[in-house]
């Protein structure tokens with residue numbers, strides 16, 4: 001997994017609540033057995049005017065000019081600004097895979113759905129919760145000034161606007177540690193093999209019917 | 213000291229170790245596996261040279277991609293090459309790693325969340341995970357069950373554990389009894405309408421109250437299934453006699469010599485009388501009417517007697533825009549009576565409503581009636597091969613076919629339209645599934661979520677109608 005330490009990134013606003021993982025990456029692309037290559041189909045149904053299918057040449061497809069990520073000023077974005085309950089719905093990790101493949105490294109919203117939030121950390125994406133009022137302010141500023149960038153510092157847990165205004169955010173210590181160091185948690189968990197084995201012995205005695 | 217909630221008990225029983233920041237390593241008793249969210253996990257294991265920690269804790273079946281006709285041909289019968297490859301990949305991974313899999317032509321194959329309880333593979337007191345958000349379904353048995361992403365699927369395969377932070381406790385109590393013709397789906401849609409799709413975020417929800425204990429285990433699964441639609445990763449119901457009766461005799465249930473010890477162990481799987489919840493939500497069952505969603509989020513729901521709401525009455529600007537976008541997508545005018553909305557297709561199935569009780573409810577409505585002429589397709593998709601067999605043994609398939617429904621083979625089908633069953637742009641569907649998101653049942657398709665009896669009634673009438681007053 002790629003580390004996340006600091007990011008100074010162009011911001012794109014996606015102004016709707018309840019953006020679900022079906023919208024982030026529609027189901028037909030979930031047929032892939034790979035982890036990569038989902039970026040061209042990120043937000044497929046909003047981004048293109050035709051119906052997308054796996055294996056199509058996306059460069060020839062008609063783009064929806066109204067969709068935010070198709071606008072010239074948002075080319076090269078790495079920070080996505082969203083509204084409440086971002087990433088709700090299906091647990092598909094293809095959603096963060098698609099965001100990451102497209103170039104996003106951080107999503108800022110007033111609230112996230114649990115599974116999506118969790119999946120982001122496994123893929124080097126930092127999801128940041130800021131209050132609805134602050135997010136609203138960031139929406140206004142992003143829309144008002146072309147080339148609007150935010151500076152995100154995971155170590156300091158801050159988001160800083162171009163005029164120097166800074167907002168703190170919360171993140172679990174363990175997740176922060178993994179993201180800062182680009183660590184995969186299977187390796188970390190396997191440091192506790194003895195604990196797992198000891199637990200299993202106890203459990204086998206207490207509830208043997210679970211081991212058959 | 214205050215007593216423990218059911219969630220506290222399930223959690224505490226599975227803590228392997230606690231980390232400094234309060235996150236825990238939680239032991240997982242059962243992992244269910246399907247073809248969509250597992251290939252990258254298996255690949256990760258292979259690349260790292262790892263094996264499954266406990267092969268017998270995993271159970272697999274393909275469901276999302278399988279066609280709902282011609283399953284006897286097995287995987288070779290899948291026309292779409294990418295779908296076929298995904299199912300073949302599951303087959304070969306399960307063979308390679310030694311995981312038990314109910315393959316396509318096995319009568320036990322079906323939707324993972326129908327198959328698990330049906331086999332007794334998900335049991336009271338277990339922790340259950342699957343790379344699928346509707347894993348919350350299994351909480352109906354008094355288990356701690358939730359969906360996970362593919363990285364976590366791999367983590368569980370490799371370590372039998374998950375790293376988790378404990379959620380907060382929410383109690384949703386539905387007091388009193390629902391009226392005739394109101395089912396589990398109506399109850400859970402009413403709950404989501406009340407607390408919203410983010411209302412349960414960060415919580416594990418326990419469903420309780422007479423209206424919940426009145427439900428069969430199947431009905432409780434319908435309720436817990438949609439806990440995720442209320443934002444909660446896990447939903448659960450305390451164990452009672454119905455739970456024990458349901459589990460008894462199933463293939464993976466405790467054997468005779470362990471049965472009494474298991475039942476004794478399960479007796480504690482309820483919240484203590486003095487347990488404290490972080491949030492308590494109460495509903496009055498008598499107020500719940502048959503529900504129909506009108507928008508593109510399950511919280512956009514009203515009673516069948518109501519009208520499509522008017523965004524002009526919404527003060528919150530973000531919500532108002534959301535409503536306007538939803539109405540535009542759904543092709544609906546504000547203030548239209550729900551009963552005047554005509555439909556093109558009907559889908560009865562999905563892990564929410566494809567168990568035998570759901571098929572019976574649909575057949576009871578269909579009996580002696582005909583699907584309306586304007587309905588292009590009304591399909592019934594049983595949740596597993598065994599549900600299908602049971603329904604056929606009861607003659608339900610004949611009743612449905614006689615009425616003009618199509619009787620299909622088991623799978624997820626038009627719940628998410630990864631196989632050939634889908635809506636075309638602009639088509640409107642009465643669906644017993646769980647998500648009415650844009651494009652969920654096919655690009656441009658319009659989904660209205662309802663219970664199985666209401667879906668069958670809509671098929672007969674050609675538009676939404678109160679199943680309690682169907683002619």
Ligand code: SF4
Nearest residue numbers: 346562563624627628
């Ligand atoms: S039936 Fe629908 S919701 Fe359930 S597992 Fe299948 S696709 Fe997911």
